[in-house]
Amino acid sequence: MKQLPEPFRIKTVEPIRMTTREYRLRKIKEAGYNTFLLRSEDVYIDLLTDSGTSAMSDAQWAALQMGDEAYAGSRNFYDLEATVQNVYGYRYFVPTHQGRAAEHIMSKLLIKPGDYVPGNMYFTTTRLHQELAGGTFVDVIIDEAHDPTSTHPFKGNVDIAKMQKLVDQVGAEKIPYISYETCVNMAGGQPISIANLKELRAFCDRYGIKIMLDNTRTVENAYFIQQREPGYAHKSIKEIVKEICSYTDGCTCSAKKDGLGNIGGFLAMNDEDFYIAAQAEVVVYEGLHTYGGMSGRDMAALAQGIRESVETDDYIRYRVEQVNYLGTLLSEAGVPHVVPHGGHAIFLDARRIVPHIEQDEFPAQALAAAIYVETGVRTMERGIVSSGRDPKTGQNRHPKLELVRMTIPRRVYTESHLRFAAEGVIELFQQPQRVAGLKFVYEPKQLRFFQARFEPVTAVAETVLK
Ligand SMILES: *Cc1c(COP(=O)(O)O)cnc(C)c1O
Secondary structure, three states: OOOOOOOOOOOOOOOOOOOOHHHHHHHHHHOOOOHHHOOHHHOOEEOOOOOOOOOOOHHHHHHHOOOOOOOOOOHHHHHHHHHHHHHHOOOEEEEEOOHHHHHHHHHHHHOOOOOEEEEOOOOHHHHHHHHHOOOEEEEOEOHHHHOOOOOOOOOOOEOHHHHHHHHHHHOHHHOOEEEEEOOEOOOOOEOOOHHHHHHHHHHHHHHOOEEEEEHHHHHHHHHHHHHHOOOOOOOOHHHHHHHHHHOOOEEEEEOOOOOOOOOOEEEEEOOHHHHHHHHHHHHHHOOOOOOOOOOHHHHHHHHHHHHHHHHOOHHHHHHHHHHHHHHHHHHHOOOOEOOOOOOOEEEEEHHHHOOOOOHHHOHHHHHHHHHHHHHOEEOEEEOHHHHOEOOOOOOEOOOOOOEEEEEOOOOOOOHHHHHHHHHHHHHHHOOHHHOOOEEEEEOOOOOHHHOOEEEEOOHHHHHHHO
């Protein structure tokens, strides 16, 4: 396919600043070798996350001025509600301030202590809320998802045999729902197929298990379906998004990603009792059910963003193909990373880039720190640190995937920014001994990757990093 230029032109710019290597070495030490603890102004190109980092359109900025900041019944709530109903097709809508708040409320309402919650790979906040509600997460994604070299076109798919095994082991009555994620983040932004979702629907109907969609990246997933799944080439992104949702019973959503919002999230569902119960929870934890932690202007900008995400197919084509561009530069230089390229990020394979670092010395964490020092580009760890400890045994989980995520904010960076980031990574890839293993100096109990602090394992290692 011919690469098309960005389907927008630039109207406002935000200056960014390059720093020296010496300065960055000092800053990463001060940040405990954790890129989450760096200050944004010390970062040149910020590929930490695609969450809430999108550039808004002129129509979104205009919408901010139309915020109705009434405590109750803001017109922006009704507009957002209608937009979610129209784009995703669910009957009921409950706003929250972001995705994890929706996960909290859903987990609290649907999971009983002792239940099992299968999912196509875990997501950090999703699994934590399942565990806090007394549930046990069970990974039912296909094996290919755990292999960064497998070129399966739909590595996000659920393995129905793994679902059957779980039902046989614990009984369907102990499985309230499956958490089904589009463009599975922890697998490398890997899509699900409609064929898999239909098969799962039939399976779940047989056992009375609900399908709750993690709707955070359904638009990106729809693009992969349009490109790869037989019968979908001539369907619009808007049609495919709605079709995906139609096979599910409801969703949680972080609207800070596909939704092009800087903040926001929601729960949506078709079941009226669940809706009423969720509204009752939202007033306890988020705010009234007509704002759920968002201001009127946030809801206005978000509604406009959700509409833009599916209005034409041009936006999402640009979005996913830009990620592919970064991945292609790395492929050409032989830098190991997860293939096929995902929808929101390129995931470097730290196991193969820094094979001299044992998993217990946090190779992906160390690589992300080194990338910052060498290039000023901020990335993040998705490996053993993100995976955390097993709540029952207290032991570190050892995921197969040990990755550094280079996440692309939407509509923010140009091709030359991405080329610069790729060139920096390629240079480091050629001198892997610059990267040294780490050990914890502070380990938070939950979601430790956000706030953990590290230091190099040995004094020798520290000189190497210098
Ligand atoms: C970001 C994300 C969440 C959590 O949403 P927040 O808005 O960060 O709270 C849940 N699931 C997936 C797949 C995500 O990427």
